[in-house]
Amino acid sequence: MSELNLSTKAKITWCPGCPNSQILVAVKQAVTELVETGFFKIEDLTAFAGIGCHGKISDYININSFTSLHGRLVPAMIGAKCANPALTVIGFSGDGDSYSEGLEHLVYAAKVNADITLFVHNNRLFALTTGQANAVSPKGFKSKSTPFGSIEEPLNPLLLMLASGATFVARTFAGDIAGTKKIMQDAIKHKGFAFVDIVQPCITFFDTRDHFNSRAYWIDENLPKNDLKLAMEKVSENIEEKVPLGIFYQVEKPTFEGELHK
Amino acid sequence: MSENSHREIFTIGIGGAAGEGAKYTGTNIGTLLRDSGLQVYLSLDYPSLIRGGHNFIRISCSKEKVWNDYAKLDVLVCLNEETKEIHKNELKEGAWVLSGLNNEEILNKIKEFLSTKGLVDFTSGSIAPKGELVDGNTAFAKGLQTAGLDFYISYPMTPATSILHYLAEKQTRDGLKVVQPENEISVINMALGVSYVGKRVAIGTATGGFALMQEAFSFSGIAELPLAIAVVQRQAPATGVPTRSSQSDLRFVIHAGHGEFPRIVIAPGDSEESFKAGAEALNLAWKFKIPVIVLLDKILSEHMMTSNFDKNISVEKNKDIIFPGTPGRVVKVTSYEHDEGGLTIDTASDVKMAMDKRFAKGEEIKKEMLKRETVKVYGDTSSENAIVFFGSTKSPILEASKHFEKSVKLVQIVWLEPFDIEKVKRELEGKKIICVEANYNGQLASLIRERTGIEVAHKILRYDSLPFDPEELANQINSILK
Numbered sequence: 001m002s003e004l005n006l007s008t009k010a011k012i013t014w015c016p017g018c019p020n021s022q023i024l025v026a027v028k029q030a031v032t033e034l035v036e037t038g039f040f041k042i043e044d045l046t047a048f049a050g051i052g053c054h055g056k057i058s059d060y061i062n063i064n065s066f067t068s069l070h071g072r073l074v075p076a077m078i079g080a081k082c083a084n085p086a087l088t089v090i091g092f093s094g095d096g097d098s099y100s101e102g103l104e105h106l107v108y109a110a111k112v113n114a115d116i117t118l119f120v121h122n123n124r125l126f127a128l129t130t131g132q133a134n135a136v137s138p139k140g141f142k143s144k145s146t147p148f149g150s151i152e153e154p155l156n157p158l159l160l161m162l163a164s165g166a167t168f169v170a171r172t173f174a175g176d177i178a179g180t181k182k183i184m185q186d187a188i189k190h191k192g193f194a195f196v197d198i199v200q201p202c203i204t205f206f207d208t209r210d211h212f213n214s215r216a217y218w219i220d221e222n223l224p225k226n227d228l229k230l231a232m233e234k235v236s237e238n239i240e241e242k243v244p245l246g247i248f249y250q251v252e253k254p255t256f257e258g259e260l261h262k
Numbered sequence: 263m264s265e266n267s268h269r270e271i272f273t274i275g276i277g278g279a280a281g282e283g284a285k286y287t288g289t290n291i292g293t294l295l296r297d298s299g300l301q302v303y304l305s306l307d308y309p310s311l312i313r314g315g316h317n318f319i320r321i322s323c324s325k326e327k328v329w330n331d332y333a334k335l336d337v338l339v340c341l342n343e344e345t346k347e348i349h350k351n352e353l354k355e356g357a358w359v360l361s362g363l364n365n366e367e368i369l370n371k372i373k374e375f376l377s378t379k380g381l382v383d384f385t386s387g388s389i390a391p392k393g394e395l396v397d398g399n400t401a402f403a404k405g406l407q408t409a410g411l412d413f414y415i416s417y418p419m420t421p422a423t424s425i426l427h428y429l430a431e432k433q434t435r436d437g438l439k440v441v442q443p444e445n446e447i448s449v450i451n452m453a454l455g456v457s458y459v460g461k462r463v464a465i466g467t468a469t470g471g472f473a474l475m476q477e478a479f480s481f482s483g484i485a486e487l488p489l490a491i492a493v494v495q496r497q498a499p500a501t502g503v504p505t506r507s508s509q510s511d512l513r514f515v516i517h518a519g520h521g522e523f524p525r526i527v528i529a530p531g532d533s534e535e536s537f538k539a540g541a542e543a544l545n546l547a548w549k550f551k552i553p554v555i556v557l558l559d560k561i562l563s564e565h566m567m568t569s570n571f572d573k574n575i576s577v578e579k580n581k582d583i584i585f586p587g588t589p590g591r592v593v594k595v596t597s598y599e600h601d602e603g604g605l606t607i608d609t610a611s612d613v614k615m616a617m618d619k620r621f622a623k624g625e626e627i628k629k630e631m632l633k634r635e636t637v638k639v640y641g642d643t644s645s646e647n648a649i650v651f652f653g654s655t656k657s658p659i660l661e662a663s664k665h666f667e668k669s670v671k672l673v674q675i676v677w678l679e680p681f682d683i684e685k686v687k688r689e690l691e692g693k694k695i696i697c698v699e700a701n702y703n704g705q706l707a708s709l710i711r712e713r714t715g716i717e718v719a720h721k722i723l724r725y726d727s728l729p730f731d732p733e734e735l736a737n738q739i740n741s742i743l744k
Contacts, residue, residue: 010605046459046586051597058594059605064586066458067596067606068451069477075448079455079463080586082441083413087459087586105451108444260439 004032004042010059019174019200020053023092023121024060026180031063034185040088046080047090048073050097053128053202054121057092071102078114082257089115090188095122099135099157106157110164110193112256117187117194120157121174123202131205138240143205158235161195162228162249168194169231170247173216175200175209179245186247192255199243212243219246226251271324272379273332274372275349278341281313287339287365288319289566291372292395295323296568298373298382299389303328303657304566305729310420310504316348325381328568329532330661330732337375339368393570398562398654399424401533401569402466402492405540407432410577412461414440415453419468420504421560422494426466446471450478450489457487458595460585462544466492469511470501476519479553483523485595486551486620488580490543495559495653497727506727507560509653510701512709515555516679522617524550524624527679529557531638531656533569535676536562542634545578549630550623557678559700561729562654627680636677637685642669647743648693650718652678652706655698658730665736668743675706681713696720696742698730 006028014020035042045063049055051070058065068076073091081089098106098120109116125143126132132145136157140149161169168190172180180198187194199216201208219234231249274291278284285306292304300323309315322331334354340346340361353359360371376382382389396404403425406414416426430440443449449465456463467475472493482489495511497503516527526546530539536558543554586593594604599616601607607616641649641663650673651659659672673689675681690710697707697718702725707718720742724730 008605041589043589043591044587046593048455056606058596062592064592065594065596065604066455067594067598068454069481069597072447072451072478075443075451076455076458078443079413079415079441079452079457080459081455082439082452083456083461083463084459084585084587104444105448108448260441261435 004035006031006062008060008062012060013056014053015204017203018053019203020057020121022174022177023119023180023198023200024057026177026184027057027061029177030181030184030188034188039189044086045088045090047092048077049091050093050102052094052097052126054092054094054097071097071100072105074098074102074105074109074118077116077118078109078256081114081116082260085115085257085261088188090117091119093118093120095120095124095136096126096134099155103135106161107164110161110166110195113165113167113192113253115191115193115255115257117190117196119184119187119196119198121200122197123200123206124208125202125206127202127205156235158197158248159232162232162235166195166249167192167251167253168247169235169249170195171197171199171235171245173199173212173243173245175212176245179218183247190250192253215241216243216245219244219248221246225249270326271322271328271332272336272381273320273322273334274337274339275335275352276319276339276341277345277349278317279313279344280308280311280315280317282317282341284317284319284341287341287368288321290365290369291339292321292566294369294372295321296391296393296395297389298376299391300324300381301326301328301392302395302566302568303331304395305331305561306564308505316344323381328661330657332733333731337372393568395566396533396569397424397564397566398530398533398536398558399494399564400428401536401571402540402556402558403428404571405537405575406464406490406544407438408537408575409541409544410462411438411464411544413453413456413463414438414466415449415456415463416442416466417446417449417471418442419471421496421563422466422468422471422492424563425492446474447478450475453489454478454482454485454487457489458586460583462488462548464490464492464544466494468494468496469498469514472515472518480519480521480523481597482553483519483521483525483620484597484599487595488547488551489553490540490547491553491555493555493557494563495557503727505560507654507729508701508725508727509559509655509699510705510725512557512652512678512701512705515557518555523620524552524627525679526552526554526627526677527557528554529653529676529678530562531653531674531676532562533567534571537569537571538575541575546630548580549578550627551580551583552623557653559654561657565657624680631677631680631682634677636682637689638674638676639689640672640674643671645669645671646693647671647696648673648690649696649698649739650675650690650706650710651698652676655700655730658732658735659698661732662736662739665733667740670739670743678709681709683713686710687714687716690714690716694719694743696722696739698722698735700724700730
């Protein structure tokens with residue numbers, strides 16, 4: 001087999017030091033290993049992206065890609081998977097992309113258990129538009145659009161995904177490349193809707209490096225993964241105080257495209 | 263045409279409260295008439311509710327082609343008492359009024375009526391039907407299937423929903439798949455995902471639903487993802503009058519989506535043309551890697567007509583498109599402006615090159631138009647008078663033409679975008695032109711002027727949500743041409 005070249009000629013325009021680069025490294029490692037172990041052929045992998053800083057990733061990785069509109073990658077992923085179930089369909093989204101603009105699509109994908117994997121680069125604000133509060137920004141967050149502090153409580157996307165029927169719900173931290181790579185691989189291997197929230201600082205507009213470094217922790221791997229109540233409890237921990245990482249929930253259910261083609 | 267031929271057309275009305283089966287009885291009668299070898303046109307009028315309102319089916323039939331139904335009734339079938347009252351002024355002298363009968367008794371009475379009027383000789387053995395009795399939505403769906411439809415994706419919205427119903431029934435294990443996602447925005451984005459991996463996909467909605475899809479419609483343009491779209495007009499703005507018709511979205515669809523990119527908009531005028539448009543939409547979308555809209559309306563979508571479909575339609579494939587899953591190839595599409603490899607670009611010269619590349623297809627589409635029926639002409643082609651129209655107004659106009667007192671050329675614009683400037687000029691230049699359309703602003707008339715410089719002298723506009731009546735229309739046209 002020839003050496004995998006996952007780089008493109010595109011110039012990386014993320015801010016120097018942006019954790020998106022760490023996510024890119026984790027993806028490349030995860031994909032390379034999955035190709036080497038024969039889990040999929042590289043041509044059978046398609047990566048979708050939304051619009052936001054995260055979305056540039058499809059220019060930086062030399063695999064099939066579909067850069068959608070803002071918030072609309074999830075329905076396109078479901079369409080592609082239904083039309084060719086032999087493809088492995090992964091997606092990169094952002095918190096603005098999927099927790100603000102495209103939230104309804106996330107709920108639908110979880111509800112129907114489409115066999116797709118979604119990674120959400122979550123820096124808790126709109127970054128590409130130079131820093132505004134969004135659905136997951138903390139209450140009181142001061143930004144250009146909320147100069148007196150956000151008046152909204154943040155959404156808990158993991159809890160929403162559990163309630164909506166996602167069959168794989170996990171969180172990782174962009175700074176932990178090895179941990180992120182491992183979770184990405186588990187998510188891709190999962191048959192059904194796999195949802196991974198990747199918390200990351202925005203070093204330019206919302207520098208939470210210290211916050212996550214001091215508060216993030218990996219949950220006990222031996223906890224049962226099929227206990228919805230326990231999973232809901234774990235993901236309900238207040239992110240301002242503690243940031244649990246790991247796979248909170250994983251169960252098997254019939255997939256959408258499986259039912260469609262039955 | 264003479265009074266005589268007009269007398270050979272018979273009209274049956276069937277009325278009842280919503281939920282009482284007027285549509286069921288009407289369709290049964292329509293089928294009986296078709297099976298009796300007659301030409302049939304069936305219209306239906308109903309309010310936007312499930313039970314209680316007045317539903318009315320009207321069927322005109324004749325031995326000769328019937329393009330539209332008539333207002334005056336030879337038979338009135340009453341499924342409730344109210345029907346008799348509502349329609350008493352529409353009865354011709356000596357009309358048959360049937361009430362208190364079950365379905366079988368009604369059909370027997372209709373047979374008796376047909377025999378009495380000498381329309382059908384039921385004793386003559388085999389009677390050959392003149393075609394299928396089919397509505398425009400079903401015909402459109404059949405056209406899609408003929409051109410190799412793999413996926414149909416839709417969110418229910420009147421009057422587009424019957425396409426969804428029809429195709430959902432036609433799903434097979436290894437063939438057609440139908441998906442009904444969470445909303446219209448999902449519908450079109452899902453369809454683009456299907457298109458990206460190489461399956462032939464169509465979507466359908468009313469114009470309100472299409473309004474929700476604008477950003478992704480534009481995405482299909484920049485990403486060159488093939489997509490066939492049925493847009494069914496109803497009386498708008500906004501929710502408007504959901505179960506009534508309109509032609510007020512011509513301008514909206516030809517300009518749909520932000521930015522500039524090539525697209526095709528085809529407006530069929532009857533069920534046979536809907537079938538052809540469905541097939542052409544898929545074939546042309548894949549040939550040119552563009553979105554193709556078929557513009558329908560409530561009347562065309564739901565009214566049924568004896569039809570014979572074009573037998574020469576086939577699946578036209580495009581072997582030049584590469585899909586994910588191809589060894590050694592990386593397939594990148596994006597909503598950003600991009601180079602040939604699918605990577606984002608923003609330098610001015612690259613942007614211009616990408617725009618020019620997409621619009622170069624416009625030239626290819628122009629060549630294609632020479633092979634397609636972009637404009638159709640009926641009536642007296644050498645007449646100095648011309649009536650111009652698009653979409654479902656074809657029906658009342660062709661029917662009305664049986665009652666014209668002067669010779670008239672009838673010009674139907676089938677392709678609204680690209681607009682066949684040369685052909686339209688050839689047909690309309692120097693004529694006394696009447697434009698008939700169902701909107702307030704005279705959108706077709708303004709489009710003709712914009713694209714050809716030709717001024718339409720007279721406009722007959724209807725924007726009260728009801729269909730044109732052929733006799734009323736004939737009177738209006740006769741008085742203009744006097």
